[in-house]
Amino acid sequence: MPILHGVSLSPFVRKVRVALAEKSLAYELDPVLPFGQTDEYIAKSPLGKIPCWEDGDFILPDSSCIIAYLERTHPDPALYPADPKECGRALWFEEFSDSKLSDVLSIVFFQRFVQPNFFQKEPDEALIAESLTETEKWFDYLEGELDGRSAIVGSHFSIADLAIGSIFVNFHYGGGRVDAGRWPGLAAYVAGLHVRPSFKEILEDEKSSLPQ
Ligand SMILES: N[C@@H](CCC(=O)N[C@@H](CS)C(=O)NCC(=O)O)C(=O)O
Structure with missing residues (x-):
């Protein structure tokens, strides 16, 4: 296997x-x-x-x-849009999520989750505050790109949603939340991704690796 x-x-x-x-x-x-x-x-x-x-x-x-x-x-189900332009945009959002979004959201995860649970260290609140300020700009960007839809590119779940949904799990583990009052589209989108059967299955399995 x-x-x-x-x-x-x-x-x-x-x-x-x-x-x-x-x-x-x-x-x-x-x-x-x-x-x-x-x-x-x-x-x-x-x-x-x-x-x-x-x-x-x-x-x-x-x-x-x-x-x-x-x-x-294993082409089915497809995780990359068939349309060339949509595929290009999906790859962009995967890259954006794996680089900038991950860098910013991981700070809350690392400081509030990894430091106290694995290294018995206090979180660096100044670093957290700075990163949370930066998230606002990127949440505005995602809110605009989503425009109320449940997939960031086209109308189907793709590699882009998969990457974005994954990094938001770490943000949540660090206690981070998307303010639904300010970014209603993004908050609904992330919540929707995490109840997909694939995400649900993995998140359920991850529970055993979370500190009690
Ligand atoms: N571009 C890589 C990034 C992988 C990555 O940064 N993994 C982290 C853990 S979340 C890691 O292994 N870090 C150890 C290191 O950088 O030495 C991917 O998409 O797989």
Whole structure:
């Protein structure tokens, strides 16, 4: 059976897990942490990052690469729009989510969830306040792009929604919330993503890795 290396709390590992759930593909989760990797793991994932996919002698790091590969081996249901322009925009939102949105939303997750639960450290409130101020600009952007829809590109769930939905899980773990009064479209969109069967299944499974 293929192996997905990485822990569920990583938004990038979760992206792949939700994609696998969408495509009903079986795999084994090998809980590699995002630090202290062995030489054996670095040989598979040269940047030392999680996730990494291993299927026999085929090894592939990086969530975006893994999902694009799975799309070609298991095209149904499609996670990339067929229309070239929509596909281009979906890839943009995946990139936006994996880079800027992830950088900003991960601060609340790291400071309020990882620091106290795993390192017994107090959160840096100044850093949190700064990041929350920055989220406003990006929430405005997403609110405008969504325009009240339940998919950010076209009318179907895509890689873009999968990436955005995944990073908002970490934001929630850190106690972050989208103010539905100010960003009603974004709040409804994120809530809608997290009750999709694929997200629900993975979030339910993740519960066991959350500190009690
Ligand atoms: N572009 C990569 C990003 C993966 C990533 O940054 N993973 C983090 C965990 S959330 C990691 O492994 N960090 C360890 C490191 O940077 O050394 C992907 O999409 O898979």
